[in-house]
Amino acid sequence: MESAPQRKKRVTITDVARHAGVSTAAVSKVLRNAYGVSASMQERVRSAMAELDYRPHAAARGMRGRTYTIGVLLDNIRNTFFADILDGIRDELHDSEYTVMIGAAGFDAASQAKTIRSMVDRQMDGLILIAPGTPRAEVLAMAQSTPTVVIGHHDASDIHDSVLDADGLGAGLVVDHLVSLGHRDIALVSAPGTRTGKWARTPEIVLTNGYLEAMERHGLGAHARVHKAAYSDEGGYKAGMSLLTAERRPTAIMTGADVAALGVWRAAHEIGLRVSEDVSLAGYNNTALADLATVQLTSVDQAGHTMGSTAARMLVERVEGHRDRAAQVTMTPRLVVRDSTGAVGGD
Amino acid sequence: MESAPQRKKRVTITDVARHAGVSTAAVSKVLRNAYGVSASMQERVRSAMAELDYRPHAAARGMRGRTYTIGVLLDNIRNTFFADILDGIRDELHDSEYTVMIGAAGFDAASQAKTIRSMVDRQMDGLILIAPGTPRAEVLAMAQSTPTVVIGHHDASDIHDSVLDADGLGAGLVVDHLVSLGHRDIALVSAPGTRTGKWARTPEIVLTNGYLEAMERHGLGAHARVHKAAYSDEGGYKAGMSLLTAERRPTAIMTGADVAALGVWRAAHEIGLRVSEDVSLAGYNNTALADLATVQLTSVDQAGHTMGSTAARMLVERVEGHRDRAAQVTMTPRLVVRDSTGAVGGD
DNA sequence: CCCGCCGTAGAGAACGTTATACAAAACCTC
């Protein structure tokens, strides 16, 4: 049996060296633009590389030095907020020599951990973890060996960098807005705490605290109600069903993610309630979803693109050793009012 | 200056071998469950690996054998249809030893090519390319050295496998549906052909042909109108604006992607047209977007999840050498009627 | 003119794994 015509031999550094009539060490130096190469050598090697269409073998590089790969972990591609962050990362890294690889691990903590380990095992130069559900200890252990930026969690650390949003403030903005519209019965739909493996200050915890404080501040502490639900259409739907069929129905619902708000919307729709007129609804993250013509959801913008580019920049600083101590950047959220919130009992 | 406490030494195969009192070769055999290991050896090595918490170093593996990594290329994470495909891939590979890494390269052909090359350079075992915009020759060259499955393009090849949807049929389903509602002026919004580097049968081309044939079949050839636009909210919006303000306004618009349909919707909304009553609107892919309570978009389901899992299965077959010739799988689309399409001039 | 120095190039040892080739041991078969 004649086997497939696979396996065209790769061009290696040795081929380039031979073709240029120099040593592999010299080629390697040019490749890493290391110290100790003359201009003529540069020239010679570069043209040899071009002629042979040489591309370094990343796996081999990984054995000794860097792989020029940045890994990004996220739980759920459907949350378009993450897409904003990714765009920021990509734009920042676009004309650097780094390649971004995304690991979409789902909500399950175990498979997230597996994915993070995979990235470390693949010798990635740096990791960006978006609100990881993995136990904190695991993340710290990984960050020990690979530069890491954690996005979302407020728990600071001197081992990894952090980029986060002042979620507490953001929750306050929404509550203030709703109260100014006359609402008093304001419920919050936030992610379940089960995913928090020793993270004391996940976005949802901070958000919830911000909500509770704001309610307190307005003298509405007794009206506060927090419903836990996954940040997905389905999670929002269930939460919406439960809240909107309760005996004392809230006049306004805010959620920690736009996608969940749309689930609530679906529930309201099914029950026969009009959003804005019968129940005000606010999301979080100001994703593209919120701006759809048929949606027009009031939401909180937390500048995902900027978060992404900031994270990427910080990570590269660390990878390249320009900075040797952890840093933390906090973004300020901004309220975006659209049609889904209205005066209480309004028509 | 005291440097960071980085670099905890990794546990290597040598450590495991020493700890178990055997040779590294033996450990390697166990690792790959190769032929020639006794049960007792298995046992001994496995427990040593467990005790030391050993994880193989993927970069080192890549030097000789496989990396157990599958790369997935997509242009745009915001297209939730791709999320369906990815879920399919993930579910299929979930409890295999393969890790999935996603490269989100954007629409630009050059950066897609760069991403594909990155994946090959990282010695990934197999590639799944979702409707790549890269020139066909480039894809074939890469497929030469790495097993590849192309999703979407109808161009068959004996070098890579293909998974695709009968898009021509799908377009026909929509046209038939709209005609049955009394529509005659039916416009199509499809992706621009610029991204086709020698692909003769991209999804958009096949879709367009299907649309034209169906219109012809109904004697509406003269009414056919195709508008090119990017499959994004913005692209759909521009197309919608242009079509809906034209002198002869279509009574129905179908798009090649749900996300573009929502852009059209936004345009209609701005112009003051009601979707369904004033203009019927149909999308494609039946993504989660189409099913939102406030959207309810008629769309064509092409079973993204199944496409993903099929592609993954086919790829693994190839990677592991169980199949040595290219294969092609075609899915049948199904129309999902929702509220966005109605009788012409209906109210 | 010899010594030390600097800038550049090359030799060669890693890195952690796979896989081939072989030695040793165990098991058959007559």
Place this chain on the structure above:
DNA sequence: GAGGTTTTGTATAACGTTCTCTACGGCGGG
């Protein structure tokens, strides 16, 4: 039990890079 076969484990040469260390040639200064 001799001869053959099969099973089991080991030694070791790759794989394609990086990077340290050494060699060399030229040059300025004493």
